[in-house]
Amino acid sequence: MEERLHPNLALKRAGAVDIVRIDREDALGALNFEIMECLGDYAARLQSDASRRVLVLTGTGRAFVAGADINGYDGVGQAEFDLFQRRSRRTFDIIAGLPQITICAVNGYALGGGFELALCCDIVLASRKAKLGLPEIKLGLLPGGGGTQRLARLVGAMRAKELLLTGRMMTADEAVGYGAALEALDPDELMPRAVALANELASKAPLALAEGKRVVDDGLDSSLSSGLTLEQRVLGALFASDDAKEGIAAFIEKREPDFKGR
Numbered sequence: 127m128e129e130r131l132h133p134n135l136a137l138k139r140a141g142a143v144d145i146v147r148i149d150r151e152d153a154l155g156a157l158n159f160e161i162m163e164c165l166g167d168y169a170a171r172l173q174s175d176a177s178r179r180v181l182v183l184t185g186t187g188r189a190f191v192a193g194a195d196i197n198g199y200d201g202v203g204q205a206e207f208d209l210f211q212r213r214s215r216r217t218f219d220i221i222a223g224l225p226q227i228t229i230c231a232v233n234g235y236a237l238g239g240g241f242e243l244a245l246c247c248d249i250v251l252a253s254r255k256a257k258l259g260l261p262e263i264k265l266g267l268l269p270g271g272g273g274t275q276r277l278a279r280l281v282g283a284m285r286a287k288e289l290l291l292t293g294r295m296m297t298a299d300e301a302v303g304y305g306a307a308l309e310a311l312d313p314d315e316l317m318p319r320a321v322a323l324a325n326e327l328a329s330k331a332p333l334a335l336a337e338g339k340r341v342v343d344d345g346l347d348s349s350l351s352s353g354l355t356l357e358q359r360v361l362g363a364l365f366a367s368d369d370a371k372e373g374i375a376a377f378i379e380k381r382e383p384d385f386k387g388r
């Protein structure tokens with residue numbers, strides 16, 4: 127059953143997986159201040175909820191999110207615009223830093239802030255109906271939700287510049303070729319694949335799952351040597367966990383492990 131975080135945000139909980147659906151078809155999922163705040167508040171609660179292991183983000187109809195709500199920019203003063211950008215950054219940063227694994231199931235347009243939301247996720251799956259891009263330059267603007275930085279880190283500086291300076295949209299297959307999405311799927315296959323992957327990830331040893339994400343992200347932010355040191359420390363700590371003892375014992379006893387997350 128779905129509950130509402132906001133009139134435009136639906137939440138479905140299944141096992142250890144949360145599915146958040148942006149539901150604003152008439153504006154192609156555009157994110158206004160209230161939706162952005164609500165999403166950030168939800169993500170802030172999620173980060174300390176150990177019962178939730180995987181978050182799937184998706185949209186409704188022909189769009190995931192077609193960006194920030196451009197209508198909300200009309201007549202807005204500089205201070206209000208700056209506040210929106212700061213508060214958006216809070217939402218994007220919390221989502222990017224979640225201990226849960228995040229999967230973005232891009233069902234349609236993922237433009238501007240929509241593509242940036244996808245870039246905050248660990249895994250992007252895209253419907254072949256999707257179009258992904260950073261069109262802000264067409265408004266005389268640039269991305270403000272991490273697009274210039276996260277995209278360049280993911281696909282390289284040259285591809286990121288070409289995309290954000292032309293503002294053109296990519297197909298799902300092109301996004302996969304660039305490394306900005308993991309898989310391009312037929313529209314009917316998108317959610318089944320996202321949910322199956324989410325369930326598979328949610329069944330893994332919880333500490334190793336969260337640490338596996340963190341060690342990659344923190345390692346990419348540091349030198350190779352620091353990253354390798356972090357990797358060894360994390361492995362050492364995992365070796366001391368009950369879950370590792372259980373995983374090793376289960377392998378030797380030829381049975382399924384029963385991980386407790388400690």
Ligand code: COA
Pocket residue numbers: 152153154156192193194195196197235237238239261262265
């Ligand atoms: N903010 C607010 N409303 C938006 C929106 C946005 N980012 N993107 C689309 N919408 C609204 C349109 O205003 C329209 O509303 P209306 O029916 O009340 O006129 C509705 O969604 C449908 O959009 P429309 O442009 O008619 O659909 P389309 O199929 O012709 O084009 C897009 C689809 C995605 C190419 C086009 O809507 C678009 O370019 N959107 C803006 C993308 C953007 O620049 N994002 C970055 C924002 S910083």
